[in-house]
Amino acid sequence: MTVRDxxxxxxxxxxxxxxxxxxxxxxxxxxxxxxxxxxxxVSGLLxxxxxxxxxxxxxxxxxxxxxxxALHQGLVEPRVRGGDExxxxxxxxxxxxxxxxSAFAAVAVFTILSLLGSSVAPLPxxxxxxxxxGLLSGIAxxxxxxxxxxxxxxxxxxxxxxxxxxxxxxxxxxxxxxxLAAVRIVLALAEVI
Amino acid sequence: xxxxxxxxAITRAMLPILLVLTLVEVGSGxxxxxFETQLLQYPTLLALVxxxxxxxxxxxxxxxxxxxxxxxxxxxxxxPRDENLAGNALATFALAVSIFPVVGVGAWGLTALVSGAxxxxxxxxxxxxxxxxxxxxxxxxxxxAVTYVAYRFRLDPDDVVIPIVTNTCDVLGVVVLFATVQLxx
Numbered sequence: 001m002t003v004r005d006x007x008x009x010x011x012x013x014x015x016x017x018x019x020x021x022x023x024x025x026x027x028x029x030x031x032x033x034x035x036x037x038x039x040x041x042v043s044g045l046l047x048x049x050x051x052x053x054x055x056x057x058x059x060x061x062x063x064x065x066x067x068x069x070a071l072h073q074g075l076v077e078p079r080v081r082g083g084d085e086x087x088x089x090x091x092x093x094x095x096x097x098x099x100x101x102s103a104f105a106a107v108a109v110f111t112i113l114s115l116l117g118s119s120v121a122p123l124p125x126x127x128x129x130x131x132x133x134g135l136l137s138g139i140a141x142x143x144x145x146x147x148x149x150x151x152x153x154x155x156x157x158x159x160x161x162x163x164x165x166x167x168x169x170x171x172x173x174x175x176x177x178x179x180l181a182a183v184r185i186v187l188a189l190a191e192v193i
Numbered sequence: 194x195x196x197x198x199x200x201x202a203i204t205r206a207m208l209p210i211l212l213v214l215t216l217v218e219v220g221s222g223x224x225x226x227x228f229e230t231q232l233l234q235y236p237t238l239l240a241l242v243x244x245x246x247x248x249x250x251x252x253x254x255x256x257x258x259x260x261x262x263x264x265x266x267x268x269x270x271x272x273p274r275d276e277n278l279a280g281n282a283l284a285t286f287a288l289a290v291s292i293f294p295v296v297g298v299g300a301w302g303l304t305a306l307v308s309g310a311x312x313x314x315x316x317x318x319x320x321x322x323x324x325x326x327x328x329x330x331x332x333x334x335x336x337x338a339v340t341y342v343a344y345r346f347r348l349d350p351d352d353v354v355i356p357i358v359t360n361t362c363d364v365l366g367v368v369v370l371f372a373t374v375q376l377x378x
Contacts, residue, residue, distance in 0.1 A: 006280020011287055014255045018292055021251055025244030026299045032243060033236035033304050039229075046229050047222035053243060054218040054363055057250075058211055058356060066203075075198075086198040093203035100208065101215045108219045118226070164258075168251055172243050 017165035024169030028053075028176040035176075038183045042129070044113050044120040045183065051105035052133060052179060055098055056171035060141040063094040064167055067149050068159030078150040091146065095138045102134035103127055125186060133182035137174040144170050214360045221246070221364040228371050231378070236308040237317050238374060240300040245324055246366030248292060253332040253362035254355050256285050260340045261350035271341050282333045286326075293325025294318055316377065324366075324373045331365050332358075 032049070039046050067090065070076040076087055106126040113120035120126075148166055149159045225232070225242065232239045263269035263277050273279065297318035301310065336358050343350045 003276050003279045003283060006276050007283040007287065008280075010259060010281045010284035014284065014288055015291075017255065018248065018251055018288060021247055022244060022292060022296060022299070025247040026240070026296070026303060028243040028247075029240030029300055030303045030307055033240040033308060036233050036236065036239070040233060044226075046232070047219070047226040049242075050221045050225060050246065050363060050367060051215050051218035053246075054360060055211070055215060057359065058214055059207075062207060070198075089198050089200050090203065093200040093207070096200060097204055097207050097211055101211050104212055105215045105219055108216060109222065112219065112223065113226075164254065168247060172247055176243065 020165045021168040021172070024172045028172035031173075031176045031180060035180050035183070038180065038187070041187065042121045042125065042183060043118070044109050044126060045129070047109045047113065048105055048126065048130065049176075049179070051109070052102060052130060053172060053175045055101045055105065055134070056137055056141060056175045057167055059094050059098040059101065059138075060145050060171060061163065061167040063090060063142065064145045064149055064163035065160070066090055067146065068153070068163055071149070071153050071159055078153045080146060080150060087146070091142045094142060095135070098138045099131055099134045102130040106130035125190060128186045128189075129179070129182050132185060133175075133179040136178040136181060137171075140174045140178065141167070141170060144174075210356065214356060217360050217364060221367040224364075224367045224371055228374065231374060235311055237301055237304040237310070237312050238320075238370075240304045241296070241317070241321060241324075241370060242367070244296050244300060245321070245328075245370050246363045248289075248296060248325070249328040249332060249362040249366035249369075250359040252285050252289060252329060253336050253358040255288075256281055256332065256336045257340060257350070257354045257358045260336065261354060264340065264344060264350055271337075271344070278337070282337070285333050286329045289325045289329030289332075290322070293322045296325065297321030312378075320370075320373050320377050323377065324369050327369045327373070328362070328366060331369070332362050335361050335365070 067076060071078060076084055110120055110123045110126050148162060152162045153159050259281050260269060269277055301314045301317040339354050339357050340350050343353050
């Protein structure tokens, strides 16, 4: 195999997945650019964005990989109904870890910005936004990952190749969309209180 | 190596690395915060953020996944003359050069529709393509280095390399975008 052949093969295999996540990233970007008012109102929110988006990819990418490995090994049945106990534990663990990491990111951002003397929104506001966004996007992503991996597997597709592009694409879109929803809900509640 | 499927066992395996990666991402958020004024002034630049870091992370993780598979199959050697290594590196560069202009046009077009355009399309495409080329080179360097370290320490590249590469590329994505904007705007 020459360098050229190796490059051509790698290029062809990677392009569809990159293009799919490009669409997701652009949609996420447009939603984020429409959030300027919220980003101005909640100082420190922009600093929190990469950590929240990456947490979605890290946690639900790993959930998808875990489920697809288990399908290959016959440990999990590809059915959502029936309430497989392993599957429920895996989803619960993903949600719990996603929430812990989101809250941790909010505390870290608040602490660092306070130490640097930058303006930052109150800690409870940042933590509430991070937790609510984590919960909403976590529920949506778990549902998407589980159903898509099962559907792909039943149709004879290798779930391993589905998980990566699926999670990066939907993770960004849901991550930003539910972040916007969470900020609006928390700001509305903060006004009432 | 398979983790038991309980919330506690999965958390024990996952949480420590997750928290470290989260701190790394907070670092990239701090860089983003440094140019918050520009990002809020130009919505197109804000729209470039998720897609640039996402694409950089994907370029790195696709390369990492391919190198780790080749490594498991025994078809990879860490020699600059290795066809597989050079071919994959070249493909990563070619992918960046083909996808980042689309990133620029897409971000410009969509924000022009939604928020109105303040920047010229060629400026946005130039920022996006220049960032993309720099990121491809960095992603190749980081991925090859991390895969090599994993190989030397006899770690399974599948477990270690992809999360490290994806999150490093996220941070580099923000840093490179910041630097490019300062140079070109």
